[in-house]
Amino acid sequence: MITPVVEARVDGPLILVAEDNQDNRIIAVTILRHFGYRVIEASTGADAMQLARSEQPALILMDVGMLDIDGWTATRTLKAHESTKSIIILAFTAHTLRDDLQYALDAGCVGYLAKPIAPLRLVHEVARALDELSTRTG
Amino acid sequence: MHARPVPGGGWPPDGGAIGGFAQLLEIGVHGPISPTQARALERIHVNQQQAVLLITEFMHQAEERLHVRGDAAQELVQEDVR
Numbered sequence: 001m002i003t004p005v006v007e008a009r010v011d012g013p014l015i016l017v018a019e020d021n022q023d024n025r026i027i028a029v030t031i032l033r034h035f036g037y038r039v040i041e042a043s044t045g046a047d048a049m050q051l052a053r054s055e056q057p058a059l060i061l062m063d064v065g066m067l068d069i070d071g072w073t074a075t076r077t078l079k080a081h082e083s084t085k086s087i088i089i090l091a092f093t094a095h096t097l098r099d100d101l102q103y104a105l106d107a108g109c110v111g112y113l114a115k116p117i118a119p120l121r122l123v124h125e126v127a128r129a130l131d132e133l134s135t136r137t138g
Numbered sequence: 139m140h141a142r143p144v145p146g147g148g149w150p151p152d153g154g155a156i157g158g159f160a161q162l163l164e165i166g167v168h169g170p171i172s173p174t175q176a177r178a179l180e181r182i183h184v185n186q187q188q189a190v191l192l193i194t195e196f197m198h199q200a201e202e203r204l205h206v207r208g209d210a211a212q213e214l215v216q217e218d219v220r
Contacts, residue, residue: 023155027162034167116154116190119161 012037013058013130018048018074019092020066024117028061031119032126045069049077052084059088059129061122062109072107079108088129092117156186 015037019025025041032039040055042048045066052060060078064071071091078084091104091112104112110129113122160182163171171179 021155024158027155027158030162030167031165034162034165117158119158119165119167 014038014040014055015126016040016042016048016051016055016057016060018042018045018051018060018066018071019063020044021063024063024092024115027117027119028122031123035123037126045071045074049074052078052087053081056083057087058133059090059126061092061113061126062089063092064112065094072103075107075109088133090125090129154190156189157183160186 012035015032017025017028017032017039019028019041020043022043025043029039029041040051040057042051043066045068048060048062048066049069051057062071062075066074069077075089075091078087078089089109091100091107091109092115093100093104093112094115100112100114110132111125113125160179162168164176164179
């Protein structure tokens with residue numbers, strides 16, 4: 001039996017889950033809401049970029065393989081705009097390249113999560129990324 | 139960017155998300171589970187991992203034998219599975 005080790009939050013930061021695979025999106029949204037995060041969803045790159053601009057989430061989980069606008073392009077675009085450049089972006093990738101981390105960092109992500117999604121690992125990585133941001137910004 | 143896709147990342151579904159849904163149940167996201175249910179979930183995990191390994195092996199075989207790479211191999215395997 002797996003025991004959750006992440007402390008649940010109440011009315012936590014807003015997370016945007018941008019993922020075109022319905023199963024992966026359900027898993028990510030469900031586990032994040034369970035731990036108290038507020039979550040919005042996008043199933044296309046275009047929707048993700050629009051929601052990022054309008055809702056200003058604290059963090060985006062960005063699938064890199066979306067068909068209309070891939071996650072790398074969406075990330076570079078968001079990082080190039082003043083209103084969205086401070087949003088933390090974690091990449092979701094189904095690929096197994098050794099240089100994935102560097103590729104994610106070059107695009108503007110703080111890191112990446114490999115698929116298939118492990119729910120508790122996802123929560124840990126989100127919490128860590130948000131904690132690092134709050135440490136940096138004081 | 140050339141890369142090898144892995145189960146759990148694409149469409150149609152390839153079994154990779156089964157472990158994720160099972161872990162949500164184990165965590166208690168949908169309510170408490172009994173010891174019997176927990177044992178059943180452990181078996182789901184074991185079998186899901188074996189299924190993913192099998193699919194991955196199919197993909198590797200498809201790449202080697204049909205001289206295709208990445209997404210093309212995954213599509214061929216998914217057609218065979220269907």
